[in-house]
Amino acid sequence: MKTNQCKGKVFLVGAGPGDPELLTVRAHKLLQSADVVLHDALVSPEVLALLPLGAERIAVGKRIGDKVDQTDRQLRINELLARHARAGRCVVRLKAGDPFMFGRGIEEVRALAAVGAPCEVVPGITAGIAAAELCRIPLTERYRNTSALFCTGQTADYSLSHFSAVIELMKAGTPLVMYMGFEQLDRIVERFIESGLSPDLPACAVSRVSRNDQALVSGTLGTITQQLRESELPLPVVFIIGEYAVPEGAHNRDQTDPSDQNHSFNQHDQAS
C-alpha cells in the first residue's frame, strides 16, 4: 500500500486482542504510516508502541469515572475523524478487537459517509475467537455443535423470548461467547440458572487475551462468579459458556510443550 493513498482518509482498524503479532499485516502497515491515531482504552500499549514517533496519538476511549455521555463521546470522535481527514492526514481509528464485533464500527462508517469522508474498514481478530484458540476451548465442532453465539454482557437485559432462545441454543450445545459481561456476571449467571441451564455447565473466563499476562479461569456456571472473585482477574475478560466449551491442554501461549503430559513427543516417536 502506498503511503499517499492513505492521506485524507480514515481507516477503521481492528487492533486485535492485544498481542501486536495478532494485528493483520494491513493494520500493521497502516499504523506505521499513520499521521494521527484515535484509539480506545483497551488497545494494548504494545500495539500503540508500533506508532511512528511523529504520529499524533489521541485516546478517545471511555475511562472509568470520566462521566462523559456515550453519545457525546461518539459525536466528538466522529467530528475528530472527519476533521483530521479533511486536513489531508492519514487517520487511523484503532479499535480493540474487531470494529464490527461490539466495536461500534458501523456508527463511525455512517458518520463519515454522511460528511463524505473516505473511509475503509480493516477487520481485526476478535477477542472471543482468539480466547477460544489460545486456551483451546472448542467453539464449533463436527458432530457436536455447528454454531456459536457472540453477545455482550447486556444479554441479561434481553427480552424474555430472546433470552429463552439464547438458552435453547446453549442447551443444544451452542457456546455463548460473551464480551463486556464482567460487571453483570452475577446477575447473568443467576438468570441463566433460574431459566433452566445446569449449574454444571462449563464456563470459562479469559482475561487479557493474547497478552503476556493472559489468564484462564475454568469452572462451571455455578462456580465461575466465586472463582472470579477469588482470582481478581484484570480486565478485559471474555467469557465462553457451553456444554462442550471445556479447555483442552495448554492454556497459555507459551505452554505449547506437552512434556507435562504423560507422554512426550519423542517417547511416542520411539514407541511407534
Next chain:
Amino acid sequence: MKTNQCKGKVFLVGAGPGDPELLTVRAHKLLQSADVVLHDALVSPEVLALLPLGAERIAVGKRIGDKVDQTDRQLRINELLARHARAGRCVVRLKAGDPFMFGRGIEEVRALAAVGAPCEVVPGITAGIAAAELCRIPLTERYRNTSALFCTGQTADYSLSHFSAVIELMKAGTPLVMYMGFEQLDRIVERFIESGLSPDLPACAVSRVSRNDQALVSGTLGTITQQLRESELPLPVVFIIGEYAVPEGAHNRDQTDPSDQNHSFNQHDQAS
C-alpha cells in the same frame, strides 16, 4: 519469533479470508519460515505465494469429486502433521479463515496432543466478520442488536427446538452469519420462511470475501436464491441474514471514495 523455535512443531494457522494483507503478522512470519505447509482447498493462491521457495506444499483439502471419506482424510492429515513435526520440521497447517470457526482446529489439536506433538494455534480473520466489514453490513449495533450468531449451512438439519431458537433470535434482530450454506440454501430459506421469518428479511451473499473478485449480492430471504442463480457467484460464499443486516455504502474494498454519492468530502468541507 526465532526460526529455531519453529522446528519440530505444528502451527495451526488461520489464513484469513483470502487477501494476504489480512493475514496476521504472526501468520505471515510463520509462512515465511515454514518447512512444510499443509493447506485447505480454500486458502487463496495469493497467500500460498508467500511461501518460501524451499517449502514443501501439500494440498490436503477436500476437492469436488475426490470421494475421500472425511474421517479418513482427517486421520491422514493428523498423521502427516505429526510425522513432519517428528522429523524436526516447522510445520504450518494452514486453514482458510480461522481454525476454530468451522475449521476443525480442535480435532487436530487433540490428535497432536495425543501423540505428544508440540502445537500452537494462531487465530485468523474469519470470513463472516470480514464480509460484514468489507461490505459494511452491520453485525452488532448499539440499541439494535447485541448478538451475532455464526453457523454452518448444516443449520437446516438442526433439531426443531434448536431451529426455533435460531429463528427467535433472528426475529429479535440477531444476524445469522452462515458459512458453507451455498448448496443447501434453497432448503434453508424455505424452512426459514415456513417457520415464520418474513420473505422481506434482508439477506446478503458475499462471494470470495476480500479477494480481488469479491462480489456482493444483496436481497431478501424471498429473493436471494433466485438472485444467486442469476449471478452465478464463485465459491466460497458467506451469507448474512438479518433485520438490520443491510449493506451501507461502499461494497468493494476499492470503493472507498464517496464521490459517487451526492456530496463529496471537499464540498462538505467548503460548506461547513
